Amino acid sequence: MTAKIVIQGVEKSFGPKRVLDGVDLAVNKGESVVIIGGSGSGKSVTLKCILGILRADAGTITVDGEDVTHIRGSKRDTYLRKFGMLFQGGALFDSLPVWENVAFGLIQGRGVKRGEARDIAIDKLAKVGLGSEVANLSPAELSGGMQKRVGLARAIAADPEIIFFDEPTTGLDPIMADVINDLIASTVKDLGVTALSITHDMASARKISNRIAMLYKGRIIWEGPTENIDSSGNPYVDQFIKGSAEGPIKMEVRR
Amino acid sequence: MNFLASIGRVFLSFLAGTGRLSVFAGQAVSHIVRPPFYLPLVGQQMLRIGYFSLPVVGLTAFFTGAVLCLQIFIGGNRYGAEVFVPQIVVLGIVRELGPVIAGLMLAGRVSAAIAAEIGTMRVTEQIDALTTLSTNPMKYLVVPRLVAAVISLPFLVAVADSIGVLGGYVVGTQSLGFNGAVYMKNTMDFVTNGDILSGLIKAGAFGFIIALMGCYHGFNSKGGAQGVGAATTSAVVSASILILAANYLMTSLLFSE
Ligand SMILES: Nc1ncnc2c1ncn2[C@@H]1O[C@H](COP(=O)(O)OP(=O)(O)O)[C@@H](O)[C@H]1O
Ligand SMILES: [Mg+2]
Numbered sequence: 474m475t476a477k478i479v480i481q482g483v484e485k486s487f488g489p490k491r492v493l494d495g496v497d498l499a500v501n502k503g504e505s506v507v508i509i510g511g512s513g514s515g516k517s518v519t520l521k522c523i524l525g526i527l528r529a530d531a532g533t534i535t536v537d538g539e540d541v542t543h544i545r546g547s548k549r550d551t552y553l554r555k556f557g558m559l560f561q562g563g564a565l566f567d568s569l570p571v572w573e574n575v576a577f578g579l580i581q582g583r584g585v586k587r588g589e590a591r592d593i594a595i596d597k598l599a600k601v602g603l604g605s606e607v608a609n610l611s612p613a614e615l616s617g618g619m620q621k622r623v624g625l626a627r628a629i630a631a632d633p634e635i636i637f638f639d640e641p642t643t644g645l646d647p648i649m650a651d652v653i654n655d656l657i658a659s660t661v662k663d664l665g666v667t668a669l670s671i672t673h674d675m676a677s678a679r680k681i682s683n684r685i686a687m688l689y690k691g692r693i694i695w696e697g698p699t700e701n702i703d704s705s706g707n708p709y710v711d712q713f714i715k716g717s718a719e720g721p722i723k724m725e726v727r728r
Numbered sequence: 729m730n731f732l733a734s735i736g737r738v739f740l741s742f743l744a745g746t747g748r749l750s751v752f753a754g755q756a757v758s759h760i761v762r763p764p765f766y767l768p769l770v771g772q773q774m775l776r777i778g779y780f781s782l783p784v785v786g787l788t789a790f791f792t793g794a795v796l797c798l799q800i801f802i803g804g805n806r807y808g809a810e811v812f813v814p815q816i817v818v819l820g821i822v823r824e825l826g827p828v829i830a831g832l833m834l835a836g837r838v839s840a841a842i843a844a845e846i847g848t849m850r851v852t853e854q855i856d857a858l859t860t861l862s863t864n865p866m867k868y869l870v871v872p873r874l875v876a877a878v879i880s881l882p883f884l885v886a887v888a889d890s891i892g893v894l895g896g897y898v899v900g901t902q903s904l905g906f907n908g909a910v911y912m913k914n915t916m917d918f919v920t921n922g923d924i925l926s927g928l929i930k931a932g933a934f935g936f937i938i939a940l941m942g943c944y945h946g947f948n949s950k951g952g953a954q955g956v957g958a959a960t961t962s963a964v965v966s967a968s969i970l971i972l973a974a975n976y977l978m979t980s981l982l983f984s985e
Contacts, residue, residue: 487880550862564853582862
């Protein structure tokens with residue numbers, strides 16, 4: 474059986490800067506994989522290449538056996554219906570009320586009637602622990618944690634097969650971060666979706682994943698089951714999970 | 729040598745920019761005619777671009793008409809040509825100043841607002857979010873603004889023309905001693921439908937430029953708040969320059985008998 478998402482040798486540069494330098498990764502159906510790595514290591518770029526928002530310079534990406542490396546136009550719109558995405562900063566549409574944010578993919582992408590879409594949106598908001606009283610607020614009126622939840626509700630609104638979480642806990646206090654982690658873990662389990670998340674928060678990575686892969690200098694340098702992360706024997710991984718300044722990973726700090 | 733090289737670089741980046749802009753414009757136009765259409769968004773944008781610009785456009789047109797009348801009177805006075813003031817004012821307003829003043833005011837008001845809004849959506853990943861929700865950002869964001877601006881501008885210019893003529897009329901009758909009825913008759917008898925139409929055609933083209941520049945610079949903004957600020961400035965500056973250049977080009981084409 475081939476994996477749900479297969480990334481092979483994906484490269485991506487911005488001008489002279491090589492961000493991805495041959496990334497290989499496979500995500501099986503129903504699995505929750507977390508990519509860890511430092512800020513700016515290309516984690517978000519990897520997700521955007523899979524979604525076709527950025528184009529890989531080289532390599533192939535297949536989803537459900539279909540080569541989607543160069544997918545575009547209306548084919549891409551159809552392809553993207555498989556996905557829900559929680560963006561790093563939420564990326565809620567600030568011109569629309571909360572419920573329309575959640576229902577956006579249903580109304581615009583699938584032509585569901587507004588009334589029906591609103592009921593679904595309120596149902597999804599309840600799933601992430603938000604009452605119907607927030608439905609008519611504007612996203613700017615919500616706290617960071619609530620915005621993440623709305624983003625999560627939007628990501629699951631159209632019952633996707635695959636969900637991407639881009640740094641779901643960044644910028645939240647530890648307690649809210651844990652609430653979001655629990656939400657993600659239960660969402661993935663209850664909906665039976667395939668999840669690919671990226672984070673540099675190890676507590677989050679441990680809680681929401683079955684498998685962890687570490688991205689460093691544009692490549693996956695280690696991957697394995699979450700329970701093996703502490704015995705990886707990889708000095709880069711060890712340094713990262715300890716959050717230590719000492720080790721093989723040198724931060725480029727200009728003095 | 730170094731000097732030539734830098735001229736070459738500037739020229740090449742100019743060509744690359746022109747190419748990118750043309751591709752963007754081509755894509756936007758091709759999406760206008762392909763479904764899905766977001767008609768409510770067009771209406772919403774017409775309200776923002778057209779209706780809410782009425783006060784600015786009206787005020788600037790009024791003072792432009794007024795000062796035009798005054799200057800032509802002072803200038804014409806030297807040759808005893810002050811009787812032609814109403815005719816020259818209406819021609820100047822309808823053919824040139826109405827469209828150009830309205831266009832420039834909207835370059836400031838609308839291009840800037842569009843660039844800031846779309847630029848913020850770009851840097852906060854809202855545009856990527858649209859894509860992942862199977863909604864084409866070109867269709868959802870750019871097309872409604874382009875269509876609304878192309879439709880709204882001629883109406884705004886028609887209003888600007890009327891108020892501009894009114895500004896001349898007020899100055900002419902209140903401080904220059906023209907008879908009101910004569911002033912109006914001279915104005916109406918002189919101006920032709922062709923004059924008015926030429927201004928409205930220009931207005932449509934300016935509307936396209938205004939929305940296109942706002943969208944293009946917003947779409948291509950990067951970085952954070954600073955990038956959005958730069959995009960806003962570029963949108964206003966480039967829209968203004970393009971409006972003046974297009975105006976010259978269209979005048980030379982439309983009045984080339
Ligand atoms: N659209 C883009 N244009 C140019 N550079 C980009 C773009 N997107 C990302 N980058 C660069 O790629 C690198 C990796 O970014 P990203 O994937 O967002 O990092 P992270 O691992 O923190 O998510 C960064 O150095 C960033 O500046
Ligand atoms: Mg990122």
